[in-house]
Amino acid sequence: xxxxxxxxxxxxxxxxxxxxxxxxxxxxxxxxxxxxxxxxxxxxxxxxxxxxxxxxxxxxxxxxxxxxxxxxxxxxxxxxxxxxxxxxxxxxxxxxxxxxxxxxxxxxxxxxxxxxxxxxxxxxxxxxxxxxxxxxxxxxxxxxxxxxxxxxxxxxxxxxxxxxxxxxxxxxxxxxxxxxxxxxxxxxxxxxxxxxxxxxxxxxxxxxxxxxxxxxxxxxxxxxxxxxxxxxxxxxxxxxxxxxxxxxxxxxxxxxxxxxxxxxxxxxxxxxxxxxxxxxxxxxxxxxxxxxxxxxxxxxxxxxxxxxxxxxxxxxxxxxxxxxxxxxxxxxxxxxxxxxxxxxxxxxxxxxxxxxxxxxxxxxxxxxxxxxxxxxxxxxxxxxxxxxxxxxxxxxxxxxxxxxxxxxxxxxxxxxxxxxxxxxxxxxxxxxxxxxxxxxxxxxxxxxxxxxxxxxxxxxxxxxxxxxxxxxxxxxxxxxxxxxxxxxxxxxxxxxxxxxxxxxxxxxxxxxxxxxxxxxxxxxxxxxxxxxxxxxxxxxxxxxxxxxxxxxxxxxxxxxxxxxxxxxxxxxxxxxxxxxxxxxxxxxxxxxxxxxxxxxxxxxxxxxxxxxxxxxxxxxxxxxxxxxxx
Numbered sequence: 001x002x003x004x005x006x007x008x009x010x011x012x013x014x015x016x017x018x019x020x021x022x023x024x025x026x027x028x029x030x031x032x033x034x035x036x037x038x039x040x041x042x043x044x045x046x047x048x049x050x051x052x053x054x055x056x057x058x059x060x061x062x063x064x065x066x067x068x069x070x071x072x073x074x075x076x077x078x079x080x081x082x083x084x085x086x087x088x089x090x091x092x093x094x095x096x097x098x099x100x101x102x103x104x105x106x107x108x109x110x111x112x113x114x115x116x117x118x119x120x121x122x123x124x125x126x127x128x129x130x131x132x133x134x135x136x137x138x139x140x141x142x143x144x145x146x147x148x149x150x151x152x153x154x155x156x157x158x159x160x161x162x163x164x165x166x167x168x169x170x171x172x173x174x175x176x177x178x179x180x181x182x183x184x185x186x187x188x189x190x191x192x193x194x195x196x197x198x199x200x201x202x203x204x205x206x207x208x209x210x211x212x213x214x215x216x217x218x219x220x221x222x223x224x225x226x227x228x229x230x231x232x233x234x235x236x237x238x239x240x241x242x243x244x245x246x247x248x249x250x251x252x253x254x255x256x257x258x259x260x261x262x263x264x265x266x267x268x269x270x271x272x273x274x275x276x277x278x279x280x281x282x283x284x285x286x287x288x289x290x291x292x293x294x295x296x297x298x299x300x301x302x303x304x305x306x307x308x309x310x311x312x313x314x315x316x317x318x319x320x321x322x323x324x325x326x327x328x329x330x331x332x333x334x335x336x337x338x339x340x341x342x343x344x345x346x347x348x349x350x351x352x353x354x355x356x357x358x359x360x361x362x363x364x365x366x367x368x369x370x371x372x373x374x375x376x377x378x379x380x381x382x383x384x385x386x387x388x389x390x391x392x393x394x395x396x397x398x399x400x401x402x403x404x405x406x407x408x409x410x411x412x413x414x415x416x417x418x419x420x421x422x423x424x425x426x427x428x429x430x431x432x433x434x435x436x437x438x439x440x441x442x443x444x445x446x447x448x449x450x451x452x453x454x455x456x457x458x459x460x461x462x463x464x465x466x467x468x469x470x471x472x473x474x475x476x477x478x479x480x481x482x483x484x485x486x487x488x489x490x491x492x493x494x495x496x497x498x499x500x501x502x503x504x505x506x507x508x509x510x511x512x513x514x515x516x517x518x519x520x521x522x523x524x525x526x527x528x529x530x531x532x533x534x535x536x537x538x539x540x541x542x543x544x545x546x547x548x549x550x551x552x553x554x555x556x557x558x559x560x561x562x563x564x565x566x567x568x569x570x571x572x573x574x575x576x577x578x579x580x581x582x583x584x585x586x587x588x589x590x591x592x593x594x595x596x597x598x599x600x601x602x603x604x605x606x607x608x609x610x611x612x613x614x615x616x617x618x619x620x621x622x623x624x625x626x627x628x629x630x
Contacts, residue, residue: 041620042087044094045612051624058086058625078625087616095608096159107157112150115157124302132274132345139319172592174585181588182575188529188546192538192568193503193517194559195496203491206484214487215476221486222479227424227469229415230440232432233389233399236459239408240381246373254369255362262360267312270327271305272349273297274341281338281346288335294350312355323347385409386451386460399448399464414440416469436461444468457623493563500556500565507554513569542566 042049062077072080100106116122117130122138124131139149206214215222271294275281284297295305310317318324320341330336330351337348385406392402403409414432419441421429435455440463443449448464476483503516514524529538529546538546542557546568549555554569621627 040615041617041624042090043613043615044091044609045098047094047098049090049094051620054086054090054621055624057090058083061086061089075626078627083621083625087621091609091614092605093155093159095605095612095614096162097155098612099608100158100162103162105158105161107154107161111157112153115153129276132341136272136274136319170593170597171589172596174589177585177588177592180592181584183547184531185576186530186547187574187576188570189526189572189574190529190546190568190570191513191524191526192566193513193522193524194537194564194566195499195503195522196562196564197492197496199520199522200492200495200499203488203495206487206491211480211483211487212476214490215479215483218486219473222474222483224424224472224474225418225420226441226471227416227418228440228465229413229417229467230463230465231399231411231413232436232440232461232463233403233409233411234436234454234459234461235382235385235406235409237378237382238458240385241374241378246370246377250373251366251369252362254373255365258365258369262365264358264360265314265316266328266357267314267355268327269309269311269352269355270313270349271298271309271352272323272327272347273301273303273308274345274347275338276345278338278340278346281348284348285335285337309352320347323349327351382459389462390451393448399462413466416467436463439463440465453619455619457619489563496563496565500567503567504554504556507569509552513554513567538566538568542568546570 040048041051041054058077061082062072062074065072065077065082077083116135119130122130122134124134135149273284273294275284284292287297288294294308298305298308301308315324315328318327320339323339323341326336326339327349330349332351332354335348335350338346339348341347385408389399389402389406389409392405393399400411403411414429415423417423417429419437421432421437423429433455435452439449439452439461443463443465445465445468449462451460451462453460499520503513503520506516507513517524529543531547539557539560542555545555545557549570551570551573554567556565556567558565
């Protein structure tokens with residue numbers, strides 16, 4: 001990529017572009033290389049979300065948990081899975097929105113207005129009508145501006161048109177639920193036997209021919225995997241920061257650039273009341289002029305004074321720019337308004353107090369600014385090193401030759417190792433990232449990779465595949481003992497299986513499992529089996545099959561822990577009387593209906609996401625949320 005960019009920068013126009021880029025880097029810092037490769041943390045169909053947007057949604061979800069009374073910090077929320085839940089919410093919303101767009105669904109301004117006016121939580125308790133003031137409070141508490149909110153409502157209404165049709169609640173049919181209810185309380189009386197290796201004896205010593213035949217039949221088991229040896233160059237970002245020094249003048253220049261964003265803005269505490277028309281608002285001002293108080297005006301609107309008082313707001317905290325401009329030009333105790341807001345209401349306000357803003361102190365920010373400049377200079381040095389290496393490689397140098405002039409780079413050889421990082425001797429290589437291994441096994445012998453970012457975001461790497469050893473069948477004599485042990489186990493398993501099938505074939509109405517077991521010298525056990533009290537020694541899958549089999553039938557199953565097999569006869573099924581059967585049936589219908597609805601919804605979402613396509617940049621998210629190597 002760097003070579004293509006370099007080749008394209010020819011001529012006067014190109015150098016003019018380069019000059020602009022240099023100026024931009026001087027003021028705003030060198031951009032991280034990953035930003036050129038991928039600027040989106042999440043893509044769902046045509047919808048693209050940056051890490052900033054993911055962080056904003058995560059913060060909203062975290063605020064909701066805190067508002068519910070949960071004491072949780074950011075890191076605890078991430079550890080509890082809130083980031084995953086946030087990403088799933090964003091994926092689901094975007095996928096349904098994409099589906100709605102495909103279907104041509106939309107929502108009008110009238111639909112948005114009708115929805116807001118229908119919400120009890122947004123109604124004035126005195127008038128019973130929609131109140132803009134209540135909405136403003138909710139938006140402010142959740143850090144959402146009015147334009148974002150209206151767009152969110154519009155999108156939610158569109159999504160609901162689809163999702164409500166898919167996820168509408170239902171009760172499961174009685175015919176569907178009744179067998180489930182009975183099965184939950186059912187008891188099955190069974191007889192069973194267990195046939196072990198001790199019951200069938202040990203086979204004789206295998207012949208050489210038998211072992212070789214087994215070896216050839218199971219060749220895949222005794223075949224060494226493909227091994228690769230490759231040389232890797234890792235350019236760690238931290239290595240390029242060694243001995244870096246920052247010029248004092250550069251620190252002060254950056255401080256001046258950042259200062260406006262670091263300064264604490266002026267804040268004001270205000271009282272604000274909304275009226276549905278201008279006449280009411282002017283009437284309220286007239287009352288103030290004749291001695292009425294803001295407490296009385298608030299009471300007329302069915303609010304306490306604290307409900308219409310906003311503490312320490314900056315100009316950007318007010319959703320309506322016209323209201324903000326008027327309030328922040330007013331003196332303390334003066335009356336502002338009436339002002340027509342975005343929803344057609346009329347606002348009057350007064351300034352209770354003013355807190356002057358504070359300018360940021362250079363010394364307080366110095367450490368942060370130094371770190372930022374060091375990071376920029378580190379990135380520049382890293383990019384310069386990559387560029388130098390790429391230029392050398394373009395001119396025909398090998399990776400080893402290309403890094404000769406880069407002190408921070410060194411080549412390390414790994415291998416031979418297989419795709420699981422296991423050497424032929426059985427040792428495990430632990431100090432290699434998965435992305436490097438994938439790249440090494442994607443290339444052919446002699447191939448060199450491009451510059452690739454490390455998955456943990458700590459730098460970049462490139463590699464060359466030096467040698468590939470193809471999969472090879474192991475020498476028979478070397479693994480002869482392992483083959484013999486496996487042959488013996490297979491023979492025992494076959495003998496047990498033959499015995500199991502022989503007993504199953506001979507069970508009839510006249511010949512019971514117990515009598516056949518007695519003839520074979522096997523112990524028969526009788527158990528009253530329920531779903532709540534499963535026989536501990538029976539395999540789980542076999543228990544499930546027992547409850548699905550016919551009364552009087554016989555089945556068998558293999559042990560999951562050893563070579564044993566089980567043979568079971570189902571003698572009877574019993575259903576105890578159920579107290580409050582009608583109530584239980586209703587509860588089962590409701591619960592089963594919810595499960596069915598949830599499964600349909602989940603299936604719809606999964607299918608929809610597969611259709612529109614979802615891409616998630618885990619490395620970018622890990623860096624944004626400080627997940628490190630997780």
